[in-house]
Amino acid sequence: MRTIKYLTLSLLLGFLTIQTSCNSKKDSNSANKPAGIKQLVPVKTMTVKQELITRYIDFTVSLIPFEEVHLAPSSPGRIEKINVEIGNNVQKGQVVATMDRTNMEQAKINLMKLETDFRRLDTLKKTKSIADQQYDQVKSSYDLAKNTYNFLQENTQLKAPFGGVVSGKYFEDGEIYSGSPIAAIGKPAILSIIQINQLKALVNITSNYYPFVKEGMKAEVSCELYPYMNFNGEIYKIYPTIDNSTKTFTIEVKILNNNLKLRPGMFSKIMLNLGKGNAILVPNIAIIKQTGTNNMYIFVNKNNIAVKKLVKTGRMFDDKIEIMEGLANGDEIIVVGQNKLENQTPIDIKK
Structure with a gap:
């Protein structure tokens, strides 16, 4: 039994000696390896x-009216008659509202009187029967009266500057227009008119594409509401500066909408073909x-x-x-x- 114990102890000591020798070789190899060399x-x-x-680029945008105007006279006054309602179509030059005519009628009477005086003196001037100073005074008064009447006429009869649709009505007949801004639009107005047979979209494009974007370039417009239809668009304005914070520039795309299927506020996709390169x-x-x-x-x-x-x-x-x-x-x-x-x-x- 004692012989077996001695044999076991001898084997254990031999194993420890071999293990220590191996570890020493590993440490020696690690020590000899140059420090700081990364593995490939x-x-x-x-x-x-x-x-x-x-090159194609596309954007999702919200459509806006091609033109929009908020109609108001230049001075406060009583509204005599509003001739349209929201949603009505209007033609360019159509009278859409009339203000109180009192001042305009008075200006018209004054103009007619001065016009008569001016024509009489104009005849006398041709025969040199009147002093130039007197003629000039009457002419100045006549010109002032004419300008006053034209101004009052323009501000008494509010006309649509373009064909479109009435999008806002803020007063009724007989009410007093004060000139204060309307909360919904932040501007003084009696009526708002928008043009929708053409629409537009403002598109912000990364500055890398600036050399490729040109005025007159065609655009393809689509809308989820009409998945099988495409609408024709065209770049008609390119803003000349780059926004430093976003590194983008802005273009305006005009979109034909003769069938009136598209409306302001609709989300649409605009695709631009920038050509080959x-x-x-x-x-x-x-x-x-x-x-x-x-x-x-x-x-x-x-x-x-x-x-x-x-x-x-x-x-x-x-x-x-x-x-x-x-x-x-x-x-x-x-x-x-x-x-x-x-x-x-x-x-x-x-x-």
Whole structure:
């Protein structure tokens, strides 16, 4: 029995000696390995090149009237008659409301008297039977009376400046118009008129597309309420400045609405065909979104080092996406293994 105990103890001591020797070799190897060398991360890459594409961009917008006016006289007064109701169609130049005529009628009487005097003196002037000073005084009075009458006439008879639809009525016959703003629109008005046989949309576009957008460019407009219909649009105004905070610029798109199916306030989709051009396309999988931000970046190979580059993206093309900024033609990007990388990580490029 004692012999067995001695044998077991000998075996245990031998095992501990071997284990200690192995650990010493491991420590020796670790000590001899240079510090600071990162392990190479295996990746696959591709070289980007420009491709010919047709650029489309689309936006969801709320339609607004092509023109809108809030009609009001230039001074307070009693409303004699309002000739229209909300929803009525009006023609350009149609009298839609009439203010109290008292001042206008008085101005008309005064104008007629001065016109008679002026014509009489005008005849005398031709025969040089009147002094120039007297003639000039009467002419000045006549011109002033004519301007006063025209002003009062314009502000007594309110006319539609364009054909459209009455969208707001804020007073009734006989009420006093005070000139105070109407709460609903923030402006003084008796009536509001909108033009809807044409509509428009304000579209904010990222500044990268500024070189491609031109006045007169056609737009395709669609609306969920009419899934099988398209409406014709056209860019008719491009704002000249870029918003520094949003890096966007604004365009106005005019939309034909002769069938009156579209209405202000409807949400619609506007698609612009910006034509053909060269662009850099990369696989979607190469794009990495930075956590907690909207920043997109791609890893680029620089002498077997992964360099993180911020990019701006454009439209999707199947399984590829357009790169608007951040890459150049010929850059070698990492398309496999990029999720394991950090900036300046050494890489091992696999075929």
